[in-house]
Amino acid sequence: MSSNYQLKRVDFIFKDEKDWKEILKNNINRPPQELINELISSELKGRGGAGFPTGLKWKLTAEVDDMTKYVICNADEGEPGTFKDREILSKVPFKVLTSMAVCGHVIGSKEGYIYLRGEYFFLQPELNKAICEFEQYCQEINFDFRIRIFMGSGAYICGEETALFESMEGKRGEPRNKPPFPSNFGYMGKPTVINNVETLAHTYTIFEFGAKRFYDLGVQYSRGSKLFSVSGDTPKPGIYELELGMSLEDFVDEFGDGDTKAVQVGGASGFLVPRKRFGETTIGFQGKLTGISLPTGGSMMLFNSSRSMYNVLDNYLEFFREESCGQCTPCRVGCQQLLNGIKAVKRGEKNALYLDKLLRLTETMQYTAKCGLGQSVANSFSSIVENFREEMIY
Amino acid sequence: MYPVSELIRNLADQHGRNRHNLLPILQGVVEQEKYLSEYSMIEIARELDLPASEVYGTATFYSFLEYKKMGKYIIRVCKTITCSMKGKNQVVKAIEDMLKISVGETTPDGNFSLLQTNCLGLCHKAPAMLINFDVYTDLTPEKVREILTNYINKKGKGE
Numbered sequence: 001m002s003s004n005y006q007l008k009r010v011d012f013i014f015k016d017e018k019d020w021k022e023i024l025k026n027n028i029n030r031p032p033q034e035l036i037n038e039l040i041s042s043e044l045k046g047r048g049g050a051g052f053p054t055g056l057k058w059k060l061t062a063e064v065d066d067m068t069k070y071v072i073c074n075a076d077e078g079e080p081g082t083f084k085d086r087e088i089l090s091k092v093p094f095k096v097l098t099s100m101a102v103c104g105h106v107i108g109s110k111e112g113y114i115y116l117r118g119e120y121f122f123l124q125p126e127l128n129k130a131i132c133e134f135e136q137y138c139q140e141i142n143f144d145f146r147i148r149i150f151m152g153s154g155a156y157i158c159g160e161e162t163a164l165f166e167s168m169e170g171k172r173g174e175p176r177n178k179p180p181f182p183s184n185f186g187y188m189g190k191p192t193v194i195n196n197v198e199t200l201a202h203t204y205t206i207f208e209f210g211a212k213r214f215y216d217l218g219v220q221y222s223r224g225s226k227l228f229s230v231s232g233d234t235p236k237p238g239i240y241e242l243e244l245g246m247s248l249e250d251f252v253d254e255f256g257d258g259d260t261k262a263v264q265v266g267g268a269s270g271f272l273v274p275r276k277r278f279g280e281t282t283i284g285f286q287g288k289l290t291g292i293s294l295p296t297g298g299s300m301m302l303f304n305s306s307r308s309m310y311n312v313l314d315n316y317l318e319f320f321r322e323e324s325c326g327q328c329t330p331c332r333v334g335c336q337q338l339l340n341g342i343k344a345v346k347r348g349e350k351n352a353l354y355l356d357k358l359l360r361l362t363e364t365m366q367y368t369a370k371c372g373l374g375q376s377v378a379n380s381f382s383s384i385v386e387n388f389r390e391e392m393i394y
Numbered sequence: 395m396y397p398v399s400e401l402i403r404n405l406a407d408q409h410g411r412n413r414h415n416l417l418p419i420l421q422g423v424v425e426q427e428k429y430l431s432e433y434s435m436i437e438i439a440r441e442l443d444l445p446a447s448e449v450y451g452t453a454t455f456y457s458f459l460e461y462k463k464m465g466k467y468i469i470r471v472c473k474t475i476t477c478s479m480k481g482k483n484q485v486v487k488a489i490e491d492m493l494k495i496s497v498g499e500t501t502p503d504g505n506f507s508l509l510q511t512n513c514l515g516l517c518h519k520a521p522a523m524l525i526n527f528d529v530y531t532d533l534t535p536e537k538v539r540e541i542l543t544n545y546i547n548k549k550g551k552g553e
Contacts, residue, residue: 078512154457168414170417
């Protein structure tokens with residue numbers, strides 16, 4: 001599919017936040033139902049990668065009857081190749097804080113937390129300053145909402161929402177079984193809205209300009225814009241806000257170094273797309289009629305032809321082996337065996353057919369692992385092994 | 395600097411003595427001591443009225459909560475894909491040569507520990523590393539030698 005769609009730069013997220021006080025004041029005086037409807041009509045989907053409709057998440061939590069509820073901002077940005085949340089929290093923190101408070105108004109919560117990954121400890125002083133100023137203003141307008149930072153301590157899995165709750169409760173960051181979902185049973189067993197940093201920045205845009213401005217961007221099923229963290233073999237690594245629905249070919253034309261062999265969409269847990277598929281791949285959520293549509297938390301890593309795809313896969317698998325929480329067997333043992341397996345094939349101790357056994361193992365992991373980590377190892381593994389089989393062997 | 399037991403008591407006073415206060419307390423001890431000794435974990439368990447095994451289980455889950463003695467400055471070089479492609483190995487080699495330690499070791503004077511870590515979220519400025527919580531990016535062997543020289547001189551001036 002050749003695309004007549006051009007890359008469109010958007011400038012919403014990092015647009016100044018000087019009107020945050022006004023936006024906060026106006027929106028906490030609107031009826032919750034109206035705000036929920038606005039979010040639902042914008043079709044904003046979670047920007048952490050999973051793409052759950054944000055309006056629906058707020059609605060479900062609002063409907064639960066409980067005195068204590070929580071709003072949590074997930075800033076445990078650990079997916080290899082993504083670094084947009086750090087930029088949002090350092091450049092436009094008041095957008096995130098404002099959205100958290102408006103969410104508190106919608107669902108009936110007085111307490112918010114930002115779960116900040118340990119690696120971003122250096123953001124803490126500035127962020128705390130912003131929170132102080134924010135809470136002072138909340139007091140001025142008699143709005144009861146407080147926000148605290150909860151520091152993580154270096155665990156990729158804590159980006160999974162239920163593992164994050166466990167971690168905040170002082171336990172090992174091991175994901176829970178779902179259901180129950182956070183809207184009923186989240187932090188401390190209370191109804192909780194947990195949103196990615198970028199999602200909250202987008203809700204601010206929607207409150208500022210209305211749902212339509214957001215909805216008009218993007219394509220069907222993938223509305224709005226998204227921040228992309230671009231890294232790897234590119235002349236211009238960095239963070240870019242683009243409309244959803246672009247074709248990967250257009251993306252590579254803009255960001256590639258002229259020799260792009262493959263792009264990893266969605267980090268180590270996402271898919272590797274080889275050059276021959278650039279044209280038929282679009283970036284967005286599922287539902288596009290033609291070609292393949294890949295979701296991403298924003299991680300876009302480019303590899304040129306000097307890179308060995310074996311080394312790439314080896315690196316990912318080492319990452320997963322270390323970051324697997326170890327709770328469920330398919331993931332704990334699976335990640336170890338996949339890494340041992342490709343090493344054995346590379347050394348010639350196993351023949352090439354062994355790769356097919358490993359592919360079946362990833363399939364098993366996809367069905368049986370407890371959470372997204374173990375389930376998604378199959379994505380990068382199968383897309384690399386199937387497209388670059390010879391590089392795995394020789 | 396407080397003795398560990400006093401530090402733990404202060405942290406528990408500050409954060410609370412419930413299970414959900416455990417992580418901030420562990421982090422507070424690591425901030426001062428750089429690691430969690432068996433003694434500190436048992437003390438924390440006593441202070442929070444938890445089984446010591448629970449404290450140990452939680453502490454050892456997190457990669458930033460060290461449970462082996464660490465140097466004053468912990469160097470964490472990112473080893474994930476982009477940093478790895480952009481010359482992480484040369485950076486690690488430069489540090490190893492300069493400090494005469496390997497990854498996972500601490501200098502005999504107890505000043506530096508060298509570790510590798512997973513994605514720091516600085517891929518657009520790869521390779522990257524943390525020294526304690528300070529960020530260094532776009533590293534080269536020359537640049538990293540300069541950074542370490544500054545740290546060593548800082549030590550010399552008794553900071």
